[in-house]
Amino acid sequence: MFDLEQAIINWRTHMLVAGIKTPVPLDELESHLRDDIERQMKLGANPQQAFENSVQQVGHADELKGEFKKTCEIKRYSKWFLLMMGIIGLVLTPILNLIGLHVFHRSDSVFFSSDSMDYWFWFYMNWIVFIILGLVLGLANGKLRLKFNLQVKQTAIKSSAPPKTFSTLPPPCRRNPARRRFVPTSPSAIFAPSRIFSAAPLCAARRCRENRPAHFRKFF
Amino acid sequence: MIRKELVAASAEPLILSLLARGESYGYAIIQEIKARSKDRLQWTDGMLYPVLHRMEHRGLIKSRWAESETGRKRKYYSLKKDGKTAMAKHHEQWSLVHSVLSGLKKEQHV
Numbered sequence: 001m002f003d004l005e006q007a008i009i010n011w012r013t014h015m016l017v018a019g020i021k022t023p024v025p026l027d028e029l030e031s032h033l034r035d036d037i038e039r040q041m042k043l044g045a046n047p048q049q050a051f052e053n054s055v056q057q058v059g060h061a062d063e064l065k066g067e068f069k070k071t072c073e074i075k076r077y078s079k080w081f082l083l084m085m086g087i088i089g090l091v092l093t094p095i096l097n098l099i100g101l102h103v104f105h106r107s108d109s110v111f112f113s114s115d116s117m118d119y120w121f122w123f124y125m126n127w128i129v130f131i132i133l134g135l136v137l138g139l140a141n142g143k144l145r146l147k148f149n150l151q152v153k154q155t156a157i158k159s160s161a162p163p164k165t166f167s168t169l170p171p172p173c174r175r176n177p178a179r180r181r182f183v184p185t186s187p188s189a190i191f192a193p194s195r196i197f198s199a200a201p202l203c204a205a206r207r208c209r210e211n212r213p214a215h216f217r218k219f220f
Numbered sequence: 221m222i223r224k225e226l227v228a229a230s231a232e233p234l235i236l237s238l239l240a241r242g243e244s245y246g247y248a249i250i251q252e253i254k255a256r257s258k259d260r261l262q263w264t265d266g267m268l269y270p271v272l273h274r275m276e277h278r279g280l281i282k283s284r285w286a287e288s289e290t291g292r293k294r295k296y297y298s299l300k301k302d303g304k305t306a307m308a309k310h311h312e313q314w315s316l317v318h319s320v321l322s323g324l325k326k327e328q329h330v
Contacts, residue, residue, distance in 0.1 A: 025270075025273070027293070027295075029266060029269060031245075031246075031294050032266075032269075036247065036265070038290075057266075059265065059266035059267060063264070063266075063267070064266045064267070064269075067271075068273065070274065
C-alpha cells in the first residue's frame, strides 16, 4: 500500500542526502510538491502516480543543488589566504615599528620603545596569541562541523531504505564528501572566527539564518 | 518547443511581470506561465526556486511565509522597488529586440 506521507519524507531525505541541506529551499520544494500532487489527484490520478510525476517535475537534486549554490556566489577567502595574511601581519608589524623608531624617532608611540621593553614585548605577544587562537578556533570549528554534518547524513542514509519510487533518480553523489561546504547549524558557529574574518559576512549570516534548525530558529 | 537558453533568459522578466500584478508563490507562478504560454514554455519546476532566491538576494523581490487556504505554509513573493525598475529595463530591452526582429521579418517579406 502506497503511503504518500512516508514517500514525501523519503523524498526529503533523498534531497537532503544529495546536498540540498538548507531547510528553506526544502520546505519550499515540499510545498510545491504537495500542491502539484493535490492538483493531479483532483484530476483523477492515484497518489502514487501523482507523487512520481511531481517528483520528476520538480527535478533532480544534483541539478537543483548546483542552481541553489549560485544564489550566494560571493567569493570567500580560503583558510590559506587568511593564514598568509596573518603571517604577513605578524612580520610587517615589527618592521613598521622599527622604521617608526629609527626613521621618525617616535619611540613613545611604537611597540619597540627603548624606554621599556616589557611594555611592547607583552603587548606584541598578546597580539600574536590572539591571532593564532582565532585561526585555530576557526579551523577546529570548521572541522568539527564538517564531521557532525557527515555523521548526520550517514545516519540519514542508514535509516532510510531507498524507496521504489526513486528507482529512476540517480544516486546522490558521495564521491568526495570531504569537499562539501561547511554549513553552520548552531548559534556558536555564527560567531566563529573563520566566519567573522570571512570576506562575505553578510552572505554568511544570511546562510546561517536559513540553515538553522527549526528549534534554533525559535530562539535566535 | 522554445530553446533552453531563451527560457532561462526570459525567466526573470516573466517572474517580475507576474509579481507586478500582485503577491504570488512558486507553484502559482509556474502554472500561470504554463497557461499563458499554452505549455510551450517548459520550466523544470524546481529550477524556479533558485531563480527566485537569487532575485530576492539581489533585492528585486521580497518573501514571507504565510498559511494557505488549506492550512499549509507557503512562501509568498512580492515585488520591491528595485524589482519594478528592473522590470521596466527588461521590458525596454525585450521590446527593442522584438522591434528589431519584427523589422527584419517585414523586410524579408517585401
